[in-house]
Amino acid sequence: MPLWPKVSRVRFSWGWASIPALVVLWQGILWVTGWPEYLLPGPMAVVRTLWNDAPLWLGALGSTLTLTALGFALALAFALMAGLALDASERLRQLAHPVILLSQTIPVFFLYPFLLITLGFGALPLIVVVFLACFFPLLINFLQGLQATEVAYLDLFRTLGASGWATVVRLKVPWALPSLLAGLRLSLTYAITACVLGEYLGAREGLGVYMARAFRSFAPAKVLAAIVVVSVLTGVLFASVGLFEKQILKGRNL
Amino acid sequence: MSTSAEAAIAELAVTGLDLDYQGLPVLIDLRFALASGEHLAVLGPSGCGKSTLLRLLTGLETPDRGRILWRGTDVTGQSGRFPLMGQQDLLLPWSRLWENVGLPLLLRGQRRPEVRAQVAQLLEVFGLEGFMDYYPSQLSGGMRQRAALARTTVASRSGLGSELLLLDEPFAALDVLGRAHLQEWLAGLLQKQRATMVLVTHSVEEALLLSSRVIVLSSAGGRILLDEPVAFAGAEFGEKAWLPEFLAQKKRVLDVLLEKGLTFKLS
Incomplete structure (x- = not known):
């Protein structure tokens, strides 16, 4: 009985040697071809920049992380509430369906210039863009999970005389958890991308601002350094969701 | 004894249940009564409505006509009273x-x-x-x-x-050995506990081993073709299946299932 999708987790093995191998290859090609560093900086130049610019990008990272976390937390809270409400009411689902479809046709980043005009430069448009980027994937995944609850189990709860709320708490939400967690991982990536891109398009501080300044001063090593920071950040968050998943789904698929 | 008198003293009484499913009659005027502590096995060809009967008793379905009485109280269509265990x-x-x-x-x-x-x-x-x-x-x-x-x-x-156990092919998903083991164990449990039981099964042997009364339903409309007590219900579990009465009853029930069950299906 395939009740649960297997939880995919990042596993560390010898295969991970491919990453350092790529870095070495990159540096090697630069040495052999003699490309100038101001056009294509090598890994060593990037590391040097990361070291020298540490105070700059660490401050920017702090700002980016704070806004991402805020927008993401809001999106999660609202997605959970909206998911439960939509699951409970067929009429609400019918009303929400076109909105959800519409949301999927508008790339969230295109909304950012508009948000800047309406909400002004500062933290608010960034929080809103992160919220918009995360809310719908979280909601869709959560709702799909809730709605996928097997009828036989719903019948069981009915025959046991469970109240509607008890059915939600003890059956539907646990049932939807793997699906919600999949949405969580997906939207975390969206959240960081949305925030950094928003900052890039117009903001006062953050990794995107750092990147934009590096671009304007024609410093490719700094642009790459910012990319490395974003990539590591995403990886760390991804891994922590994985660990969280492992904890929370413990015992389910052994 | 008239049906109403029977219903009055019965632990569980089913009075004239009708249920259509998408215009097709699943159950037509099904009526029976169970005394307290009675163990009923319901047999019948697939599609005869025996699982539907359990869904009606547990309250997951509501009949089009007829009532289900528990100690004289109408419990028709009420879920949350009698738990159901399935496959x-x-x-x-x-x-x-x-x-x-x-x-x-x-x-x-x-x-x-x-x-x-x-x-x-x-x-x-x-x-x-x-x-x-x-x-x-x-x-x-x-x-x-x-x-x-x-x-x-x-x-x-x-x-x-209200100790009413509703069991729908409870051991069908197990292998032969596992099933035999659990049947013996359940028989022991039923002897110790005073529960009334309705067991739906496709296995005549399981029905005779675990119940004190068997009912055979027809394939069309779930009419009762056979309703008789299991004569040797008190016998030792391990011996039961070898008793001549057991084999005779098994043959009788099987004959009804095969002949009448099939003729009803063909007609």
Whole structure:
């Protein structure tokens, strides 16, 4: 009985040697071809920049992380509430369906210039863009999970005389958890991308601002350094969701 | 005895149940009564409405006509009174064994330590002692079915003091050995506990081993073709299947199932 999708987790093995191998290859090609560093900086130049610019990008990272976390937390809270409400009411689902479809046709980043005009430069448009980027994937995944609850189990709860709320708490939400967690991982990536891109398009501080300044001063090593920071950040968050998943789904698929 | 008089003294009475499914009659005017502590087995070809009967008794379906009476009270279409155990164990994969068995109590808002203690006392009867904190995926198929049965018992006891067990092919998902083992175990349990039971099965042997009365339903409309007591119900479990009366009754029931069951299907 395939009740649960297997939880995919990042596993560390010898295969991970491919990453350092790529870095070495990159540096090697630069040495052999003699490309100038101001056009294509090598890994060593990037590391040097990361070291020298540490105070700059660490401050920017702090700002980016704070806004991402805020927008993401809001999106999660609202997605959970909206998911439960939509699951409970067929009429609400019918009303929400076109909105959800519409949301999927508008790339969230295109909304950012508009948000800047309406909400002004500062933290608010960034929080809103992160919220918009995360809310719908979280909601869709959560709702799909809730709605996928097997009828036989719903019948069981009915025959046991469970109240509607008890059915939600003890059956539907646990049932939807793997699906919600999949949405969580997906939207975390969206959240960081949305925030950094928003900052890039117009903001006062953050990794995107750092990147934009590096671009304007024609410093490719700094642009790459910012990319490395974003990539590591995403990886760390991804891994922590994985660990969280492992904890929370413990015992389910052994 | 007239049906109404029977219904008055019966533990469970079913009076003229009709149910159509998408215009097709599943059950037509089904009526029977059960005395307290009676163990009824319902046999019939697939599609005869025997599973539907259980869904009606547990309240998942409401009949188009007719009533279900429990000790004289109308319980037609009311769910949450009589638990039903089916082929699937339906244990919650994210819950430990004691939480699964104690689910009916948890749903009633009982405190977790209390439920845990109550379940702990029960597990020995079900041969599950020492597995309190296991997840369903760590248990064998037979253990999971026993856990589901334990949950059903907990639910029927914590209900209105109404011990009615509704079992729908409870061991069909097990292999032959596992099934034989659980049948013997359930027979022992039924002897010790005073529960009224309705067991739906496709196996004549299982019906005769576990019940004190058998009913055979026809394929069209679920009409009662045969309704008789199991004569040797008190005999030792291990001996039963070899008694001449057992074999004679088995043949009689099978004949009804095969001949009348098939003619009804063809007509």
